[in-house]
Amino acid sequence: ETSQSCYETVRKSWDEIRKVASRPNGLSMLSKKFRTCKPLKKTSELEDFLDSLYTDVAQYDDPPTYPLSIVCGGIDGAPTGIDVLGKIFKGVVAYKGNRSCYDMDEYIRPTETNVGWRWQTCSEMVMPIGHGHKDTMFPPAPFDLNRFTKDCEGTFGVKPKPHWVTTYYGGRDLKLILHRFGSNIIFSNGLRDPYSTGGVLGNISDSVVAISTVNGSHCLDILPESKSDPQWLVMQRKAEIKIIEEWIAKYQNDLLEFKEETHA
Template sequence: MGSVLPSFQWLSLFFLIISVNVCAFKIPRLGTWQRSTKERDPEISSSLHLSDDDLKTFYYTQRLDHFNYRPDSYHTFQQRYMVNFKYWGGAKSSAPIFAFFGAEGPVDEDAKYIGFLRDNAPQFNALIVFIEHRYYGKSIPFGSSEEAMRNASTRGYFNSAQAIADYAAVLLHIKKTLSAQNSPIIVIGGSYGGMLASWFRLKYPHIALGALASSAPILYFNGIAPQAGYYYIVTKDFKETSESCYQTIRKSWSEIDRVAKKPNGLSILSKRFKTCDKLNKSFDLKDYLDSLYTDAAQYNYPSEHPVKIVCGAIDAAAKKTDILGQIFEGVVAYKQHRSCYDMNEYNHPTESFLGWRWQTCSEIIMPIGHEKNDSMFPPAPFNMKTFVQECRSLYGVLPQPHWVTTYYGGPDLKLILHRFASNIIFSNGLRDPYSSGGVLESISNTVVAVTTVNGCHCLDIQSRKANDPQWLVTQRNTEVKIIKGWIAEYKADLIALTKQIKAPAEPKS
């Protein structure tokens, strides 16, 4: 995601990032869609039928700092947003606005894959809006990514509170421009964007009527969710698919270490796994495999079942090769045949990669680690002390691991949501590793959990497909029904309020 940055300074920062002890720094990637989806699922690519006329691009002159009155706070940047007017019923009918919150990447990429808005806008007569997150895509303060990320002062405006304040400003601007003051807004987001959507509903209930937060791990902060929850579900996904595959992967880590200790061990591993560059340490291979397995589990789409593909290849190779040969066959099955395999594939220094690294080092700190018990991964518990030291060495600032729970709600979040929150859907697929940090049970009649046993990360908000399983169709229909209820209640209240205002005042006695 994002363009590869050419500057020497950025490459220096990247190499510094990957040179630190990544074991304590490994926070699995969020994101609403799998970055290699285009390559792996031609059906998805062919379904991207948006024409240039459907989405129109606009830029809003956004304030740099919403929470300060220093002179530099009034600096501005151009924030990109995209609007589809095709289905909108207009302001006079109080037709709703569906607003998708961009997250850690360019918003035009989200617009291709996130089909929930486009698929359902016709029955709501809804306006569709996609808003880009500051510091990503084309919504870059200070003129360029290099300048925006140059030092702690310029990076300091890069956080979730500023981002949702941006969204508030853009949405109010749209309503004013279209004279749509009575059009209710439903905010939608997935993954980190899902967290933003739910937080927006809490912080700006006067702007958003409701929120659909897909695969939003809002409980994965400050020790609320178990640290090993993410990797426990990855392991569970593989183990339920194939016990023998699970056992092979579990044994492979020590086998990699055993071979690496040989005099020419790293060269042997490089040849066996056809790495594009010779391995400098066995960790590079293990980190690549870790990312591959988590990627397969997190985006285990029912149309392709990547976990089944990996395990099928591993198991099929059992009689013709050793453990490492089996693991390599799993890589080939998942990544397809290539001349070589880039061990740094999941760590390329794109703008999105470096931006998200900053966010996970400053504010979005999810303590995710491995535990030994019942895991197919080697032990690697999350170490907050080491994590803080690494982030300080990278950026010169201390992480704030408690800020998210301080600002949005802490260990008693479920009680807090029960007491004052409303109109939020938390949707999760239980095969998604990040569901371990999600809201999986309804908290009240209006803060509702919608889950599916076989679902994966953000699947419900992706484009509808002809071969979608019935459980996925049912999940989406449930979400649509809930949103219809919110809007119907809103319109009833609007009518009642309008009648009350127009009613003549009773004469005084």
């Protein structure tokens, strides 16, 4: 959480969007306020864009810029007297830059990543992620398996298997399963990534280990190195490489011993 005031502004904004939209020419007013590239046809176009922007900057809150702080800095730094939606737009501009217009379809255009991820969640890893009633800064949107199933069947022609992961991997008691059957796994988590709350954050055995970084974000350690990488990220990668090198060395030694025994 970067800022309580930023959180509260975002939380209040959804009702404001719908309130403005309910007025005569409300969608036109919203289109003008958020400088959309095309006139809004429904509020969900703006809501989905903002929802995706917030989740994107939270998940990939990478150093050195930390985009979540940029968005909240724009929202909290808005001039005194500006309304809630004006503050939200300031956050968009702070992150996206001062553009002539903002594309509401930016986050839903088909890419290899988002289409592939959607296929995987439909065919293998059903992830029942939703928003409860007033327990987040987002409007209520509980996970609906029936609706999710219809979407998957309509898009890919596959029926989701919501229990496949726990059946295949034994996820009902993941630590016990990994302690008994797992080996040579590094669970790496950047704690700025919201997904880390569901991650393995402690060592399970000598070869199933957890490495976490307070200021890390989603998959940051497996991205190409950069001159701007902070020292803690450099050290994290070195630690992971050292662990993997030890696994390989042990495997090679075990293989050599096995060959010597079989040829003795």
